[in-house]
Amino acid sequence: MSIDIGSLTNTMITGVRHAIGDRWSAIRALAEPELRKLAETLEDVQQLYASGRITADHAVQLVEMQRNTAISAVRTVEGLGVLTAREALDAAAHAAGAVVNRLVGFKLISATKEKPMAKEKEQEVPQQSTSKTPSQEPAKSSPTGRTKEGAVRPGSSTKSTSRPVKVQFKAGKDL
């Protein structure tokens, strides 16, 4: 049994096109307004500084926050791109699967959509399937259900308790 490589290639390309569709334009449509909005905030900061309503130090802090936010947007776009590329590869493998499997005589390529990898922790400890650690169970009101006791968390900073309060609030415009 022989295979028509040209035909198989076309099958795979069709599969990829079908999988991606207008995804790339959707990613672009997401990224552009977000980055435009961030550019506007940069202009706001510039105006606040130019009008003397914020100090140079505050302007620098706000621009750094803006930079972090722009990186967040880029990371998301990157992630959406990876997911789309992954989907395209799956579609290509899926499209070629039936033809190639028949040719080689065994299931070399899975014809079904690949299942995502299960959580490693869940595989090791089945009782954690709710995605909460035992220490999170007595949660009160935190987003992830953690405890509110004063124990220092790993990675948690305690600097605010020791931070010298330089200016608590300023009369007029500031808090």
Added chain:
Amino acid sequence: MRKRAKAILLAALASIVSCSGYFMATYDPAVDGGATELQQKIDRFLTDLQQRAGTPAAAFDQHAAFYDDVRGDIQELRDLASRQRGNELTLQSLDLIENNVDKLEALHADGISVQEIDVVRTLFDTQFRMLVQLENAKKRKES
């Protein structure tokens, strides 16, 4: 025979590439929900801060604990996200949010204006929206 070898090569290549560097973690509703709740928590805080502007109730020392609380929430989300491989982008996004929380804290300690809070709100809103978009994209891929 030669075509058969090509086909096997093609199939093997597709399988290897599809299982390699393009791996992305699965959707975790705890991360998605936690991020949404944290966004609301920060937004409520900023609203409260704006409403109390110019009063002692808005002073930094009245709210110092909030920042540690938020950092704890972010750490919890990091712990959840780091349980899976392929979650590096989510972890980086959480680190960037934490970095902005640190900067907000510094601004607040130094005296933050209502106009500055508006800017900060927009930035946090974008950061969380981007994070939730990424999580939802994972969900869509699985469905």
